[in-house]
Amino acid sequence: MHYTADWEPSPAPEGPASWLTGPVLVFDDDGALAGRVRRRHTGSAPVVGVRPGEAYEVSGDARTVRAESGEDHAALLAGLDAPPVTVLHAWSDPRTALTSVFHLSQALLRRGLRAPVRLLRVHAHADARPDPLAEAFGGFARSADHENPRLVQQAVTVRTAAGEEPADALLRACEAELAADARAAAENIHDGDGRKVRRLRELPAAAGAPGSEAPAGVAVRPGGTYVVTGRAGGLGLLFAEHLAHRARVNLLLVGRSALTRERREALERIAALGADVRYERADVADRGDVEWTLAAARNRWGSVHGVIHSAGVLRDALLPNKTADEIDTVLAGKVDGAVHLDAATAGDDLDFFMTFSSLAALAGNPGQVDYAFASRFLNAFSRGREHLRAAGERSGASIALVWPFWRTGGMRVDEATEGFVRRRLGLTPLENEVGVAAFDAALRHARPEFGVVHAERDKLQRVLRIEPPAGGPAEPRPDAAVGAGSGGRGAAAKGDSTVEIELKGVLAELGL
Numbered sequence: 476m477h478y479t480a481d482w483e484p485s486p487a488p489e490g491p492a493s494w495l496t497g498p499v500l501v502f503d504d505d506g507a508l509a510g511r512v513r514r515r516h517t518g519s520a521p522v523v524g525v526r527p528g529e530a531y532e533v534s535g536d537a538r539t540v541r542a543e544s545g546e547d548h549a550a551l552l553a554g555l556d557a558p559p560v561t562v563l564h565a566w567s568d569p570r571t572a573l574t575s576v577f578h579l580s581q582a583l584l585r586r587g588l589r590a591p592v593r594l595l596r597v598h599a600h601a602d603a604r605p606d607p608l609a610e611a612f613g614g615f616a617r618s619a620d621h622e623n624p625r626l627v628q629q630a631v632t633v634r635t636a637a638g639e640e641p642a643d644a645l646l647r648a649c650e651a652e653l654a655a656d657a658r659a660a661a662e663n664i665h666d667g668d669g670r671k672v673r674r675l676r677e678l679p680a681a682a683g684a685p686g687s688e689a690p691a692g693v694a695v696r697p698g699g700t701y702v703v704t705g706r707a708g709g710l711g712l713l714f715a716e717h718l719a720h721r722a723r724v725n726l727l728l729v730g731r732s733a734l735t736r737e738r739r740e741a742l743e744r745i746a747a748l749g750a751d752v753r754y755e756r757a758d759v760a761d762r763g764d765v766e767w768t769l770a771a772a773r774n775r776w777g778s779v780h781g782v783i784h785s786a787g788v789l790r791d792a793l794l795p796n797k798t799a800d801e802i803d804t805v806l807a808g809k810v811d812g813a814v815h816l817d818a819a820t821a822g823d824d825l826d827f828f829m830t831f832s833s834l835a836a837l838a839g840n841p842g843q844v845d846y847a848f849a850s851r852f853l854n855a856f857s858r859g860r861e862h863l864r865a866a867g868e869r870s871g872a873s874i875a876l877v878w879p880f881w882r883t884g885g886m887r888v889d890e891a892t893e894g895f896v897r898r899r900l901g902l903t904p905l906e907n908e909v910g911v912a913a914f915d916a917a918l919r920h921a922r923p924e925f926g927v928v929h930a931e932r933d934k935l936q937r938v939l940r941i942e943p944p945a946g947g948p949a950e951p952r953p954d955a956a957v958g959a960g961s962g963g964r965g966a967a968a969k970g971d972s973t974v975e976i977e978l979k980g981v982l983a984e985l986g987l
């Protein structure tokens with residue numbers, strides 16, 4: 476099944492506003508939101524404002540913590556008479572906020588949660604363009620929820636209107652979310668049109684297929700030059716070889732490690748298909764490395780026509796055991812790499828700029844708050860890049876290709892996990908030919924977010940809600956990999972929260 480993801484309208488459900496009665500922590504830069512929350516708070520418990528600073532300080536109902544200090548966040552909790560019921564985390568710099576949300580989540584989990592805590596990561600911005608770092612918290616939130624259902628996190632983006640005080644808009648959005656079911660959508664946007672949540676929507680199987688009337692999307696051009704990050708191995712190598720099968724192309728593969736004999740032979744195989752293929756050792760997290768690598772491609776071949784950003788690493792660990800360094804390492808390849816590649820190719824006449832995202836971005840995964848954050852970043856980054864393209868500041872379709880797990884590649888899962896996921900989710904690992912077909916479909920559809928799953932439809936729809944295509948349900952099909960069967964419509968009748976909880980249960984059992 477091929478699907479896309481986007482924001483769709485969903486008015487906030489009604490519910491009791493009981494979350495602003497207990498102890499509340501409000502992380503904001505200037506105390507403006509904390510002040511407003513104090514005025515709305517109906518209980519006797521304190522509302523504690525928390526600002527970023529250079530040392531841990533206590534002053535009445537205000538605290539200062541160092542974002543990067545686990546001790547400061549632990550001291551903040553230890554200094555409260557009772558554990559917080561609600562946390563509104565609204566620091567304006569998302570990268571600093573990520574560090575703080577991580578340390579706070581860790582401190583909460585290490586102390587043990589006897590009652591649920593709602594943690595809203597809220598971000599105000601005035602731009603209509605997506606803020607990828609703000610949206611990336613959706614991946615963090617979903618993963619954290621899998622690890623401990625008592626830590627209920629949400630990522631809330633608030634688009635402020637011209638002249639509107641950000642703290643007013645933030646308070647309005649927080650109150651709407653806190654009045655809603657605690658298990659409501661993990662990610663939402665509040666803007667002038669109301670509230671929107673993320674929806675996965677199936678793409679018609681025929682759209683963009685060869686011979687159909689849909690637009691042809693992006694083609695691999697003969698003589699074209701393509702930069703593929705992610706070592707000369709795994710999926711990067713697979714798609715380099717695929718491009719060489721499609722046309723006589725120039726390929727620059729980028730990774731940090733030296734070529735092994737096996738990989739050198741693989742490159743020779745690709746060259747035998749007619750491609751001019753080179754390998755450069757470079758770190759995509761280093762802007763200078765990315766710039767000289769792109770310059771080397773232009774020097775050799777004249778211009779660059781496409782980018783496939785496949786680089787990434789995993790540092791899986793449950794939140795209580797994870798370190799800030801591990802998070803930085805995971806973000807370096809995917810997040811910094813994408814930003815540097817985009818900046819370095821801003822002036823190139825690209826046909827496409829593709830990044831490899833993961834299902835973890837949309838479903839979360841225990842042990843992967845960082846990887847899900849980075850993957851979810853790529854999805855939003857892709858849509859943000861489309862805004863720049865519309866403004867004439869970028870060229871080439873932006874495509875975040877959301878992969879489930881593959882049978883091949885360095886990030887494949889072990890046999891036990893594969894068996895479990897197949898039995899419970901009906902999800903089977905992507906075989907090379909299915910993945911390659913999805914890659915071609917992603918180029919044809921040329922959408923900023925394009926996902927593929929290979930699954931038994933009924934089981935999948937129980938746990939990962941993918942709506943029928945816009946404009947009506949897809950044709951029922953016996954082949955589980957395409958079309959929308961009765962399970963899809965049945966599952967679509969359920970609330971978001973039901974679906975998310977089932978998924979949470981299944982993934983938690985995986986113990987990944």
Ligand SMILES: NC(=O)c1ccc[n+]([C@@H]2O[C@H](COP(=O)([O-])OP(=O)(O)OC[C@H]3O[C@@H](n4cnc5c(N)ncnc54)[C@H](OP(=O)(O)O)[C@@H]3O)[C@@H](O)[C@H]2O)c1
Nearest residue numbers: 705706709710730731732759786787808880881884885886
């Ligand atoms: N395989 C799967 O099941 C699966 C599922 C979902 C998504 N994905 C995504 O698809 C992509 C490729 O997956 P894969 O299985 O092929 O992984 P892989 O075999 O581990 O290849 C990724 C390679 O990226 C390179 N890399 C990491 N950081 C880098 C950096 N800063 N600069 C340059 N290169 C860097 C590493 O090679 P060096 O050590 O040589 O740098 C690494 O081996 C990943 O981004 C992953 O998130 C894969």
